Amino acid sequence: MKRPIIAVTMGDPTGIGPEIIARALRDSEVLLSCRHLVLGDLSAMERALAITGEPSRIEVLDHGMPPVDDRPDRIYLRPLSYLSPADMVFGAPSPASGAAMYDYITTAAKLCLAGAVAGMATAPINKEALNRAGHHYPGHTELLAELTGTEQFVMMLAGDRLRVALVTIHEALADVPRLVTFDRVLSTIRTTHRDVNRYFSANPRLAVLSLNPHCGEGGLFGAEETRVISPAIAAARAEGIDAVGPLSADTLFHFAAQGGYDAVVCMYHDQGLIPLKLLHFDDGVNVTLGLPIIRTSVDHGTAYDLAGTGKANFRSMVAAILMAARMASVRDRGQGKGEP
Numbered sequence: 579m580k581r582p583i584i585a586v587t588m589g590d591p592t593g594i595g596p597e598i599i600a601r602a603l604r605d606s607e608v609l610l611s612c613r614h615l616v617l618g619d620l621s622a623m624e625r626a627l628a629i630t631g632e633p634s635r636i637e638v639l640d641h642g643m644p645p646v647d648d649r650p651d652r653i654y655l656r657p658l659s660y661l662s663p664a665d666m667v668f669g670a671p672s673p674a675s676g677a678a679m680y681d682y683i684t685t686a687a688k689l690c691l692a693g694a695v696a697g698m699a700t701a702p703i704n705k706e707a708l709n710r711a712g713h714h715y716p717g718h719t720e721l722l723a724e725l726t727g728t729e730q731f732v733m734m735l736a737g738d739r740l741r742v743a744l745v746t747i748h749e750a751l752a753d754v755p756r757l758v759t760f761d762r763v764l765s766t767i768r769t770t771h772r773d774v775n776r777y778f779s780a781n782p783r784l785a786v787l788s789l790n791p792h793c794g795e796g797g798l799f800g801a802e803e804t805r806v807i808s809p810a811i812a813a814a815r816a817e818g819i820d821a822v823g824p825l826s827a828d829t830l831f832h833f834a835a836q837g838g839y840d841a842v843v844c845m846y847h848d849q850g851l852i853p854l855k856l857l858h859f860d861d862g863v864n865v866t867l868g869l870p871i872i873r874t875s876v877d878h879g880t881a882y883d884l885a886g887t888g889k890a891n892f893r894s895m896v897a898a899i900l901m902a903a904r905m906a907s908v909r910d911r912g913q914g915k916g917e918p
């Protein structure tokens with residue numbers, strides 16, 4: 579079987595990205611499941627190989643793609659930046675490295691849209707550095723939505739025991755109640771249902787959380803449940819989606835982690851990501867639902883405290899690459915887990 583090509587973006591060259599890529603691309607399951615094209619910086623990749631001690635050799639591909647008979651001891655790299663040592667100091671992203679992170683992502687997206695690669699798996703960026711370089715996005719998710727002209731997209735983080743999908747993503751907590759609207763809750767449920775059904779689990783059962791303690795306690799602790807969340811769930815159910823709620827966030831994860839639901843729709847970032855990272859920090863995957871391309875990512879950040887030590891755990895990078903390859907094979911077989 580022809581293995582799909584997954585574009586792997588280096589992320590922040592001053593973080594752990596290059597090191598976890600060096601390690602992940604030696605993983606036997608990764609080697610069996612896909613070919614890769616790393617989009618990044620040659621010097622940063624060479625430094626990561628020296629730090630990790632991985633015996634791979636870099637093969638520079640300025641234009642082409644990795645061959646069908648790619649070698650397990652190669653890193654196929656398209657260099658998109660040539661950073662100076664001053665721009666590669668660990669933990670100190672610069673405008674140049676911020677611009678480079680942006681170029682890796684946009685090039686990968688273009689390759690995905692052109693069908694030159696099957697999907698992309700991203701190493702972590704520093705969002706502040708991205709913005710300082712003049713690219714004003716909260717993260718990969720919103721940048722990729724814009725690049726692909728996608729309006730309805732969802733950040734989902736997934737592990738074997740739990741999947742969480744977010745109604746609001748990178749927002750100040752003070753803004754969340756205003757942003758939890760009927761339309762956003764309903765579109766998050768719809769997009770989550772459609773893509774979980776397609777890629778992960780047929781006819782998924784979705785739990786939808788409350789925003790307030792005890793589901794608002796009959797209005798005593800807030801009205802979003804009755805005003806917004808319940809009507810959105812009712813509308814989704816009327817479309818045939820198996821969504822239940824609103825359910826109290828403090829207890830629901832106990833049951834969801836035992837397999838009660840295929841995904842949990844959460845109202846804000848930390849509501850979903852705290853339980854997910856508690857259970858799955860080492861092997862969780864961040865996947866963007868709703869895009870016309872396949873995009874997965876690690877579930878952690880740049881970890882500057884570990885950059886340059888070779889000690890960062892690379893399992894989430896492995897899991898992200900494997901998930902992208904699996905999603906590509908589901909898509910390319912023209913069949914999902916459930917009906918489209």
Ligand SMILES: NC(=O)c1ccc[n+]([C@@H]2O[C@H](COP(=O)([O-])OP(=O)(O)OC[C@H]3O[C@@H](n4cnc5c(N)ncnc54)[C@H](O)[C@@H]3O)[C@@H](O)[C@H]2O)c1
Nearest residue numbers: 701702703704705706875876878879880881883884890891
């Ligand atoms: N997918 C992404 O691009 C992504 C995701 C999350 C955070 N970030 C960015 O990363 C930067 C740092 O964020 P943060 O400090 O909140 O989170 P972080 O995940 O970088 O670090 C939090 C803690 O987890 C540890 N850690 C992270 N990854 C690890 C790994 N692979 N192995 C072992 N330990 C690991 C770190 O050492 C640190 O102690 C921010 O700029 C943030 O925007 C990017």
Ligand SMILES: N[C@H](C(=O)O)[C@H](O)COP(=O)(O)O
Nearest residue numbers: 717718719720864875877878
């Ligand atoms: N919210 C994610 C996390 O905490 O892991 C992360 O920041 C990812 O953001 P993007 O994939 O949009 O860069």
